[in-house]
Amino acid sequence: MLEGLPPNGASHVMRLDAPEDTARTLAEFLGESFDPAEVATSAFEIENVAEGSGWAVEVYFGEPPDEEMVRELVAVVAPDLAPLAVFATLDKKDWVAASLEGLAPVAIGRFVVHGSHDRAVVGPNQIGIEIEAALAFGTGHHGTTKGCLAAIDAFGKKRRPARTLDVGTGTGVLAMAAARLFHAPVLASDIDRVAVATARANARANRAAPEITFLHAPGLGAGDFRRAGPYDLILANILLAPLKLIARPLARLVAPGGTVVLSGLLPSHANAALAAYRAQGLHLVRKRTIEGWVALELTASAGRPRRR
Template sequence: MREGLQPVSPSTIARLLAREGDARRVADLIGESFDEAETAVAAFELPDESGWTVEIYFANPPIEAAVRDLVAHAAGNEAAAALQFEALSPKDWVAASLDGLKPVRVGRIVVHGAHDRARVPANALGIEIEAALAFGTGHHGTTRGCLTGFDGWWKARPARRASVARRRAALALDVGTGTGVLALAAARTAQQRVIATDIDHDAVTTARANVRFNKAGALVKVVHAGGLDRAEVMAGGPYQLVFANILMRPLIGLAPAIRRQLAPGARVILSGLLPAHARAVVAAYRGQGLRLLRRRTLEGWVTLDMELPGGR
């Protein structure tokens, strides 16, 4: 998935500083009111604890009056008047994505850009990702939530690591791979094959370039696909691990297809969710026989660690 659900080449960003309750209500209402494929919204606490901010990304310029009306409904007229819109170009977005970003470390994995290559510790597993038309630099709460879930799963199951090495199936499937960061993290940590898919041609191109640059071409296969019925995906299963960092509606719609690709005992890490959406996704996967192990919230975004029982 593109970093934090942002659309490719967003044209406009709207920002609002608010109290926590207002910020959450605005984010929930905006998320429910706009097409998830065209608009993304996040609410998160500022690092200095001075308040909360709402960021709304629009793939196309919005009708500002309509957005302000929604904000007023959720948080009052004062908040609506305080909402600020800013036009972005693709160049502006890439620069903003890199500005001030430091390497992100989760366990042994360090995700970094070229400008921080020298800062990666010698004992770390460095994955170099540049901001591009596909999002996924590792800094957003959705990506970090998935990396954290993977790190915990990998460290907790040494016996499974040994058994995976003997299997002909791929270790993991990364649905909506974006830049390929999650697929790269799993493949390079485990030294096992991973299949990565994305519906977006730009994301597939970017992910393949990142796989080559990180010298993981023998481990990660990136497939252009909108579902899980492609021959390459089906041939790679059954999978011990599935990442799906996308959107609520596709996550729910893909639940049966993901279930069919799972090995007994498989872990499924789902993200790209606002808090108000998590319950529906949990219900969809419970309906497929999975159980919820952990709900993790980072920067206002929810990641779900789920498991298919069996295989122990």
């Protein structure tokens, strides 16, 4: 991952005209679909446009984007507009700072993810997780994160995990949710040093730091993962390609009878992810689709031996 967009050089932008409601929804959706360290979005009013428009969405990338993937994401919100997206290269600025501003609180199960200005919305029987704009992915406002939070909430109604692993922790939302709900050890890792630093600071601010160990690691090969496991609950809110790459080492870390939650998947990607994990002895328990994103809940058979 990038550790913030450099101030000079070339940047890349996708622009799309849309009605106001669509533009606002699309900007928020795309803003949460990418790491804010790499991508920033905006929706704004424009003049002298064709009838039926009046607003535009712009998405700024630090590296040339996968245009087909971006159009596929646009199509989740506005399928008719996806072919109209225009990509261009322009002088780079620092676009990141405002990429997460103005997001409303999100309530999923017992969790409420909010900014500091919305602390009052957290009820006495709810678990508040406070997140501000930061250079890391995951504020709870995106369908991928919502699916994982729903899975954590559902898991907690059945059992309490002895250990939880959060792979690709981003801002630490899922790790904090598990720590605050279960009061049990959580190992949270990310390939991005900025994400790890951000998540650690968020955990301290949310009084979740004592239960969470943060680890900067490029994969699951480090001995820290094995020494802290096996895990009754594993959360991996990333994307299809890395999910497939870590299927084998992740399966070795799950405890017999444990649960694995995979997210960051478009509906068209779910079967490929499921196949990779079925090959490692895991079985589908539930499939959640929230805002066009899929979260898969899988389990390891109670009698299944741990793979070496």
